[in-house]
Amino acid sequence: MVDGGEVKLLGWWGSPYALRVIWALKLKQVPYDYLEEDLLNQKSSLLLHYNPVHKKVPVLVHHGKPIAESLMILEYIDETWKQSPLLPQDPYERARARFWAKFVDDKCLPAIKAVFCSKGEEQRKLVLEARETLKNLESGLEGKLFFGGEAINFADVATGWIGCWARMVEEITGTSLIDAENMSSLDAWSKRFLELPVIKECLPPWDKLIELNFGFLNKYLASLK
Incomplete structure (x- = not known):
């Protein structure tokens, strides 16, 4: 330690x-x-x-x-803390890691949240937009196991939560955001990352996360009436 x-x-x-x-x-x-x-x-x-x-x-x-x-x-x-560095040493790769971390916060999160807070025809339209945004995120993997290549880096740590939260939104709304057929690399990456022992042990309980966000959604939809 x-x-x-x-x-x-x-x-x-x-x-x-x-x-x-x-x-x-x-x-x-x-x-x-x-x-x-x-x-x-x-x-x-x-x-x-x-x-x-x-x-x-x-x-x-x-x-x-x-x-x-x-x-x-x-x-x-x-x-x-210099041990196990997250940001790459190469300036270009370091910039790329920061780019994808910011892309998730600026683009992917709002797109997924929009799906979560909508319904009907509007939701179907927003699902397509979210999937396009997530497809852009997938391009950052460039066929690699992780954004960091063979090992995880800053971008993986910054974006890794999206696999869990996207699937939470899918379960609650009955939509499909990340699928193995159309986003095979992103789907495989998210599962691979979330199964790493040090990552998996920190994840919130799935049932508790679903219950919490079901409550958020019901309150939000009730406020629109």
Whole structure:
């Protein structure tokens, strides 16, 4: 184990953004104290203190200094603890890893969320748009096992949650977003990544995740009436 030096992580079990930070810490074997937030009821004074701007998780606190925003936290972790580097050494490959990490947040998440929050004909249209976006993500694999090639890198850690959350949306809405026939590389990558022991052990309970998001969807649809 590498000395984490007073590392705390403020997170929430249902957050894919907190999950990617947990993955990074686990992969680098950085010891940390995990503080679970109750985002559904009342945010802690600690969260409001450490992230007064966005008031969101995750927040990494290292030697008393907070870092917010999950992608920035991933970079901080990689620069602070050099073992098992996530970002490639090659400048071009490093830029590509950052590109796909940002692509997932800026393009894939909104597309999947739009499917989740819609129904009927609108949903069918949004499914096609989401699938096109996910097909673009698949192109980043270039036929490799992982975005990092033979081993996972920054892009895999940043985007890996999408396999779990996309399938959660599929189950709740009865849609198809990632399938083995039309997105064989993306489908295989997501399964391969999520089955890695250090990754799998951190995933939230599937039934609990489904129940949580069913509740979110029902509340949202009720608000439209």
